[in-house]
Amino acid sequence: MIFNSRYFSVATLAMISFGTIRAVDISDDCLSMMDYICSDSDYSTLCSVMYDDDDLLSSYDDDDDLSSKWTLFAPNDAAFDDSQFDDIGLVVDNIIQFHLIKGKAITVDELICTGLLEMASEEDSRTKCQGNEKYQTGRGNLEVGTVPRIVAPDIAVCDGIIHGVDHLLLPQLSSSGSSSYDDNDYNGDISKNILFLSTTQQARAIREGIFTSRDLLELMIEQIDAINPIVNAIVTLDLEGARLAADVADEQIAAGAVVGQLHGIPFTVKDFLETEGILSTAGDIERIDYIGRYDAPVVKAMKDAGAILLGKSNTAKNGCCDQTNNEVFGITSNPWDVTRTPGGSSGGAAVAVSTGMSSFEIGTDKGGSIRQPASYCGIFGHKPTYNIVPNLGFVGTGGITLYGDEVISDVFDDISSSGPLARSAEDLKMLLDLMMSTAPLPVTLPEPPDDIKSLKVAVWLDGTIKSYPVESKVRVVLDTAVSNLEKSGVSVDRSARPNFDPISLEEIYSWGFDLNHPYNSTYADWAWNNFNRNAVRTKWAEFFNDYDAIIVPVYPFQPPLHSNKVDTDMDEWGQWTIFVGMSYLPSTVPPIGLTEDGLPVSFQAVGPYGGDYTTTKLAGYIAELNGGYQRPPLS
Template identity: 45%
Template structure:
């Protein structure tokens, strides 16, 4: 993998810091790749290359003068179009905001800029981040780099496709129902959905007046080409303004001491045989590498209840983008109370296990579907028609409980498409899930660029 665009953020930042490559050279290289390769992918939909080039020149000048350099000094990136980005069109994928140019950055974008990151453009998504695909009426459809007849996942689909294609050093995604996890799994890259509240989510454009409040369940997190990048960016992005300062748990020195569960399939949402075969392969590799994995590990909860409660809570958390007044607050409180009971069930489970490996999606990356909606679309699994809504069952039962989840690249399934897993841990166990996912990624070959990225 000799192309510098396909290196990790840590590697790219190191090259700039040591003067082995200039920020301007790396920025121009990304720009050239976007202009040459993004036509059939359609991931980077708003571009500000002139400003990025000028900022890269400033970064190079600062280095030559010996000025202090941040952890991301001179590193060029793109940002999901759901995040407010100062002086750069930010639409949320909605026609109502197609001419919106914010005067402030989302808090997470500002934190990346403080460390020297340079924003080159924005990446595609569904309207108000509300689908497991990435298309809208402003910018059209983003295609999966591994097979352009299929979607890249969503809602951070343009973001993950850009990372996979080497159009950006890393990306900032959002996840309320799986919007980091699906794209990471479908594109063969790394993604981390943090514990709820760890990273500030102000500046999120999920409705016309969005950006001020922080929605229930929703999180921001990094999408990258290495586990080391996830850890670096989590540290940069996490909430650090008193009194709200995120303190995350530590990681055991020897990962072989971890108590790991594997919940790879379940009658509440059976997975496709190709997915199951690949998940078994992942666990087999872990066991060969010395980890003990309990394939019978399950939290003592009804997974279907957890998934459907999660979907209900997600729908309420996103209701400002609809015409609905939503339920009364008492109804929400009753559902929230039930959620807290299920969170206690998860906490009890994690008193016996450090992490559990689960599916992300019950099927491999699927073909574009733009007719109908969540309720009417269907997918084929093991030769049978299943409701599209089943896509989010494995992700919402985790997200609604505020748990961290890391998706590593694990290679290709039998059909030649990426298939991922999610490594789920206790609340605040973000560093642990990243570490274990890192082990899995290493065993399964790590990030591999799609052929059209080479």
């Protein structure tokens, strides 16, 4: 195995002082860290890295205390040979110092789940726990999609403790500071790992000239060519238009132009939203040849910020169902297990983001159409507070076909909303702000508290509606994430509930179900259900006087196996998403982990009307505590 030194500056390899390790006067039965590392064939690359640079001698020569103790998270040879890191194409500074803790010998039992440790690089890494396994990770690992697992714990040496890990610990790759992209070292040899950076990171890299819009676009097209035939998430492409737009975007950067937040970022849109000049079918065979005449307001907002529309993602027919399948384009598969559904109706959108085939997505949600696919694909999704985002631009609703009619894209109900799907909570907020900018009247939302730990969060995971409790495999993942939130210092109340008495949850669900299907009701029916909805909204408002957010399930089970039916509707199991959506409340889904079957599941963080910034910030924090976005096996 050849160590690729291109990723490390010479100075950053000075992790361990030869003055401290090499010269220790030890007994015959005691090895120093360096002695142990270089005597074990599993760490031959780490040994060569530490001996390869004369600067190692001078880095810690001032520290002559031979009794000093250290903790080293030692990457084994497989970690250095990991293709996910070798291909990253980005220079990482202080990487070796990011594996060392000075002055402490910490056993694996002393590593606190979700706890932070200050590394020799003066940056923090975090301990994560899943089952009996412990992991040590930096922010950069979340960006790349690898979480270092402690595979050889508690190796005792004279001057401390070594824990062998199977991936490199990575500091933050793309924020300001010494670990950011270095355009002086970038040589144009980018890899597809940049597809899995957040939209915010990709946009910054394009603005700073680290890579071009055309670079990113071509990698995305290669990814679509490789992955999409298996998952069927992207159903329409505008390659010529996207390439022209990317070249223009790069010319503007080269000319020093002032550019938008999403300048040069390729993205896809759920086929339920109208897009000018591009096929817009809503998955309905009756619209198989309909070309959009204008962009939905939320799509236009993305373009106005500089984003490049690459294509459309698959949807359930007319956005109706919980499995993404239709007679126009067929069925979409989950990249975590292609025999299973990614959910619906924004299933194509969630798969595109999860697999790096799109930087971000715009979906729609009425009864959980953003939230369920986000949960089932392991990404972030947000259903905004109703009506803060223009509820326009839907191709059709309720099976209505309005060719030639001026309102073809303005058929809407009073629950649905467009919303973002992304790989980071930071992206959700940025995209939401851009969507809100298209509202007829200015929208101002309250800011969340600076200290996330000041929030009061209720948790309601044990409720049942129509006798469907959360299944045990899912409940374990949800409970673990809540426990990690509580251990981090956030106030968690597992007994707090909105006081809906004398109304039963089943009654609320039935009203929500009918409101979710307004085209099957008379106006009198709708008015009655709306009257009851307002009573429920009042009860929610009273509850949120005392709590900042409440965590409730998304769906009670993990991603199910495919159904052959086109119109598979699991509304009877989507009680919690309907329950929240019909009340106009904001809801954010974070990636929080995998079931024992290796499938992503999640809950939704729900806030008061207008509490979108709080739920997105809370979701981001929860995700950080639990490993965040991970690349699926099929990516």
